Amino acid sequence: MAFSLDLTADSTRNALRPGMAQEKASLIGLTRAEMAEALVNAGIVPERQAKMRVQQLWHWLYVRGVSDFAHMFNISKDLRAALAEHFSISRPEIVEEQISNDGTRKWLFRFPPRGAGRPVEIETVYIPEEGRGTLCISSQVGCTLTCSFCHTGTQKLVRNLTAEEILTQLLSARDRLGDFPDRDTPAGAIVPSEGRKVSNIVMMGMGEPLYNFEAVKKALLIASDGDGLALSKRRITLSTSGVVPEIYRTGEEIGVMLAISLHATNDDLRDLLVPINKKFPLKELMKACREYPGLSNARRITFEYVMLKEVNDSLDDAKALVKLLKGIPAKINLIPFNPWPGSNYQCSDWEQIEKFADYINAAGYASPIRTPRGRDILAACGQLKSESERLKKSERLALEAMMIAGHGEA
Template sequence: MTLLPTEPLQITEPFSGRNDTRPNLVGLSREALQATLVEAGLEPFRARQVWQWIYWHGVTDFGRMSNIAKKTQQRLADLFVIERPGIVTEQRSVDGTRKWLLRFADGNEAETVNIPEADRGSVCVSSQVGCTLTCTFCHTGTQPLVRNLTPAEIVGQFMVARDSYGEWPTPTETTRMLSNIVMMGMGEPLYNFDNVATALRIVMDEQGIALSRRRITLSTSGVVPMIAKVGDVLDVNLAVSLHAVNDDIRNTLVPINRKWPIAELLAACAAYPGAKNSRRITFEYAMLKGINDSDADARELVRLLTPIHAKVNLIPFNPWPGAPYECSSNNRIHRFAEIVNEGGLSAPIRTPRGRDIHAACGQLKSASARSKGQKVLL
């Protein structure tokens, strides 16, 4: 079936930046929120109340915080804001996928996607505006890194998705289909680890959004020295963008491999907490015609990953304008999967989602560009 392109369903007026000078309470850790409120002359226990209203109920208006006195509500409103990223466009695919182009306070933009399934929804969250890794099969890699996203901008993406689906709990309904987060959007999460970690701790806090760490997956292209830290600090599910079974090919597809080659990457994965128990590390493998899809490649993939408690996600390459690769044929992908499965590894073939709105894996990009002379701290 040929998917027809869809039109954006929501467009807001562009703006150059945020004029409101009040601090945003979204993105502060629980401890930082309490310190901020106490500094403003409010009682320490207010932090717990405000936290629950922001992250459990999803309110953006202090006037809706019904267990806080009107006078205190007004003081909070005078001093602070509860702010999400702004929606520039919202697009909906024929398969139910939604993609948002989000604008932040400084005018920069990034994309966020929700991929709905029968029993869950996985929100694909960005960690940077642009990317520094230049992976040749990825559209985001063609956009130079502009800057890291803040904790507020990272957790705010999930909050925008909740807003769009109307999925904040009510007194009678707490079921939520947006149940998973995958840090697989624009950027390399491990090059913005501190901000990503703060955001994910907020997401996992049981008094707020309250997602289990088992419902969060962080994907990396292979920043080897940081992998152990992910396990120690967050202990979330780990996904690795592998995409090749030898260094020569991976050096081209994922240039960070020149710094940390496959052997070093797999050693770090083998040592990841939980890698030898029921939680498997997921290795992402984009199927590229004539590049990494031979029977020999499949057998080598089995050899490399057998010592690790792993599974492989085979991803049919998702094209984008000017892409230098083609997707492997359907028969080739299934033969590759058959070899890997016969070798004892699980190798599901991911069904492409949101291709008609360029929301599929490897297709995200924004028009934001770094200002001349601007430095990015990694």
């Protein structure tokens, strides 16, 4: 049975009341050069010591995972006090933690106001699997793309997330999972069985990451830094709906694995399902994929294809998909449509999905059918939406009725 934990303390609620600005700059999300500059400009560290102090801080933040300067024990007490006076390394507020009956976890994070703005909320999902654990990270509050099958797309864009806010989703998840080495398990952490940890991350949560390129780039380069979080770039995947100019930059400047939210094999249908296609049609998108830096059989592009009943799931669609991707080292993830209240689509029948997959496999492409995870807590692909857009009780009941009736069953 799925369950939820309300983790919001009264004191935190009061501290984050609307209109209250964040007072201290965060060191999380800064490059080494930016961190050194911040320390020197604050008058805390002389320039000759900046590189050494940054190295110490980097280790505490990203290897040990501390969120309190007081725990940085190889730094003098006076320096720790000065750091705490000028800077923050805190995590976002965890408003709610939901745990699916399949082990998937979804966190609702609340970030403090930026400038004259208000607190904002986003969702992050952890998917435990045998031998790996994948964290699905958000890049924006809301989304501008309005993909017709996606629940997140019904929430208007509020703002981009900062590099700090992107990274602290990862840090917070590792806190909750007891996933930082060389320190005691944090109080209240949920330690997964059989050593499940965050081994992979995907920029596939709320928002279009390539419409927030600079912050996403900075966060992913820090996440893959060998002296910190040290995630291999081959274990980091960035998913885009097709922002073609930034696809080239992703390969050249970030170098992570690429996933394309495709879902259709012709422009007319893709214009409907993924409206950004009107700006960057399939011909341009496929060209960018073929020219993606580092592309090889060992570094394939993943194409995400949501299975919509009597929309894009015919054998002719499968043939067209093979033709479209010809010459591109690729894997095709077939995603059973995840229902949400108000959606106008149904999931393809399981037999039809298998026929579709068989044809793709016979053509030489790996085409795994993604097992739906976290549907009961609206954590599955295309279902994320922040607390400010929380479902009404009637909508939740409608969703449950849909599931019981078999719509979207896999």
